[in-house]
Amino acid sequence: MDFLQTTLTSFVALIPVTLAQSLILGFVVAGIMIPFRMLSFPDLTSEGAFPLGGCICGVALAAGLSPITAIGIALLFGFIAGCCTAFIHLRFRIHTLLAGILVMTMLYSVNLRIMGRSNLSVFGSTTIFDWVPFTQAGFPIAKIVAVGIISVIVFLLLNFYFTTEKGTAVRAVGANPAMAEAQGINVWAATIGGVGLAGAFSALSGALMVQSQGFADVNMGLGILINGLAALMIGEAIVGKTTVWRQLLAPFAGAIVYYQLVSLCLAAGMPPPDLKLATGAFVLLMLALPSLRGAGGRQAATARESFRE
Amino acid sequence: MLEVRAARKTFYRGQPDEKVALNGLDLTLATGEFAVVIGSNGAGKSSMLNAVSGSLMLDSGSVIVNGDDLTAMPVHKRAARIARVFQDPMLGTAASMTVAENMLLADLRSRRRTLRPGLNAKRLSTYRERLSILGLGLENRLDTRVELLSGGQRQSLSLIMAVSGSPDLLLLDEHTAALDPRTADIVMSATVRAVEALKLTTLMVTHNMQHAVDYGHRVVMLDSGHVHLEIGGAEKANVTVPDLIGHFSTKTDRMLLAS
Numbered sequence: 165m166d167f168l169q170t171t172l173t174s175f176v177a178l179i180p181v182t183l184a185q186s187l188i189l190g191f192v193v194a195g196i197m198i199p200f201r202m203l204s205f206p207d208l209t210s211e212g213a214f215p216l217g218g219c220i221c222g223v224a225l226a227a228g229l230s231p232i233t234a235i236g237i238a239l240l241f242g243f244i245a246g247c248c249t250a251f252i253h254l255r256f257r258i259h260t261l262l263a264g265i266l267v268m269t270m271l272y273s274v275n276l277r278i279m280g281r282s283n284l285s286v287f288g289s290t291t292i293f294d295w296v297p298f299t300q301a302g303f304p305i306a307k308i309v310a311v312g313i314i315s316v317i318v319f320l321l322l323n324f325y326f327t328t329e330k331g332t333a334v335r336a337v338g339a340n341p342a343m344a345e346a347q348g349i350n351v352w353a354a355t356i357g358g359v360g361l362a363g364a365f366s367a368l369s370g371a372l373m374v375q376s377q378g379f380a381d382v383n384m385g386l387g388i389l390i391n392g393l394a395a396l397m398i399g400e401a402i403v404g405k406t407t408v409w410r411q412l413l414a415p416f417a418g419a420i421v422y423y424q425l426v427s428l429c430l431a432a433g434m435p436p437p438d439l440k441l442a443t444g445a446f447v448l449l450m451l452a453l454p455s456l457r458g459a460g461g462r463q464a465a466t467a468r469e470s471f472r473e
Numbered sequence: 474m475l476e477v478r479a480a481r482k483t484f485y486r487g488q489p490d491e492k493v494a495l496n497g498l499d500l501t502l503a504t505g506e507f508a509v510v511i512g513s514n515g516a517g518k519s520s521m522l523n524a525v526s527g528s529l530m531l532d533s534g535s536v537i538v539n540g541d542d543l544t545a546m547p548v549h550k551r552a553a554r555i556a557r558v559f560q561d562p563m564l565g566t567a568a569s570m571t572v573a574e575n576m577l578l579a580d581l582r583s584r585r586r587t588l589r590p591g592l593n594a595k596r597l598s599t600y601r602e603r604l605s606i607l608g609l610g611l612e613n614r615l616d617t618r619v620e621l622l623s624g625g626q627r628q629s630l631s632l633i634m635a636v637s638g639s640p641d642l643l644l645l646d647e648h649t650a651a652l653d654p655r656t657a658d659i660v661m662s663a664t665v666r667a668v669e670a671l672k673l674t675t676l677m678v679t680h681n682m683q684h685a686v687d688y689g690h691r692v693v694m695l696d697s698g699h700v701h702l703e704i705g706g707a708e709k710a711n712v713t714v715p716d717l718i719g720h721f722s723t724k725t726d727r728m729l730l731a732s
Contacts, residue, residue: 324590325588327590327591327592328586328587328588328589328590328591329577329581329586329587329588329589329590329591330586330587330588331591332570332574332577332578332581332586332591333578333581333586335567335570335574336567336570336574336578338569339567339568339569339570340564340566340567340568342559342564343564343565343566343567343578344567344578345528345548345549345552346526346548346552346556346557346559346565347552347578347579347581347582347634348549348550348552348553348581348582348583349549349552349578350549351549406618
């Protein structure tokens with residue numbers, strides 16, 4: 165009983181902080197989902213674009229720029245990073261995952277160069293969270309309100325875009341590139357634009373995280389991809405992925421649920437070093453489920469398919 | 474009108490397995506003409522179709538549609554004028570998207586895509602009407618994802634998508650070869666109806682000699698990368714399957730079985 169009570173108390177106490185964090189990380193999950201699901205382009209750029217956004221935002225805040233300008237610059241460079249990955253894949257016919265690893269690795273040096281050191285404190289700089297009325301700056305509620313509003317706007321914009329004529333064409337590139345090309349769709353433009361957009365979301369997430377935590381660190385992206393994938397899997401399990409709006413809601417919903425689950429595990433006394441192992445095992449299980457359900461001879465084939473998914 | 478002039482393409486040039494796919498191929502198709510292309514494997518049928526659609530760039534020669542030189546144009550730009558139905562039903566449609574969304578993509582083939590909502594009531598009713606011509610009930614399944622349709626339904630959908638918007642040129646790449654005989658008949662008769670109703674300039678590749686006899690205004694036989702024989706006019710009207718097979722330089726089992 166005692167164990168349950170302490171677990172529950174510390175979990176409940178952590179809910180607002182975790183919620184703020186998960187809303188911020190919802191964007192990086194969206195940045196993982198868009199290439200993965202909309203473009204069939206499994207991508208690792210987010211692991212580099214997330215800290216890129218953070219480092220740029222950190223440097224911009226330290227230089228005295230407004231938090232909105234800082235986010236704007238982060239978005240732009242995140243977009244460029246995503247475009248680079250897509251271009252490397254298309255032009256040199258390098259596998260998307262390898263192209264992502266290349267860009268992610270190179271971005272580590274870029275991030276260090278941008279900041280000039282491995283971490284940078286921006287405590288005391290104005291952040292967008294200071295502008296939320298009726299709340300005390302620095303408290304989770306201000307972050308929840310600010311990031312919650314941005315999340316809703318981004319979700320609505322994405323939901324609108326992917327059902328327009330242009331957005332439908334982008335989805336066709338993910339569904340069947342040869343057919344998309346035969347229907348007059350420029351596959352290069354759609355892929356580069358789409359993966360770039362995803363990079364921009366990852367960078368946005370990093371920039372918001374830096375404003376939230378008050379410092380930027382080159383290692384802040386470590387493991388973000390697998391966390392994001394886990395969140396995406398949970399989101400898709402809850403809201404589904406059969407229609408455009410469900411698929412777009414999945415990353416945001418998934419991030420919220422996933423980080424609460426992590427918080428619950430930590431509150432229950434799980435040693436933090438084990439977290440990555442547990443997350444990896446969870447993602448593996450989610451990816452393996454379809455082939456575990458399948459019977460006999462079909463198993464090998466399904467396993468390969470779900471990896472491709 | 475389609476003109477292919479002195480088209481040449483060599484694969485693996487300078488290597489031991491060098492292969493001349495197109496060897497100075499010339500072909501002219503008048504506006505509204507329906508030509509059936511036959512030839513044994515490796516004769517250059519697919520290479521010719523790919524060269525016309527743009528997925529194969531020629532070493533030399535040119536591809537001209539309605540007077541405009543398309544030789545250097547990428548596939549997605551040619552798509553405004555050229556529509557294509559692939560042999561594999563999986564290739565011609567986007568499986569994870571709905572029937573209506575696939576129709577929308579075809580609808581926008583030759584138009585600028587805007588930031589307006591793609592599907593609206595007016596478009597849906599147009600698509601319903603177009604699909605009802607098939608008589609397969611697809612008009613009632615606009616919200617069904619295409620991966621849930623059978624191969625024949627998917628191929629029929631590909632055909633309707635290809636002919637919507639009256640392309641300057643329709644390419645049919647053995648588009649009934651992967652279907653069972655009954656479905657192949659449905660798709661083939663829908664093809665003929667659409668081609669005649671819209672007076673489409675059509676190039677159909679087939680291994681089915683009976684189709685070559687039954688359909689089209691002209692039979693074009695390819696051999697080693699160039700046009701070996703053309704049969705048109707009255708001669709085409711009276712040609713028989715054994716006549717056609719007699720013209721093949723090498724006879725394969727598949728051809729004999731098809732006769």
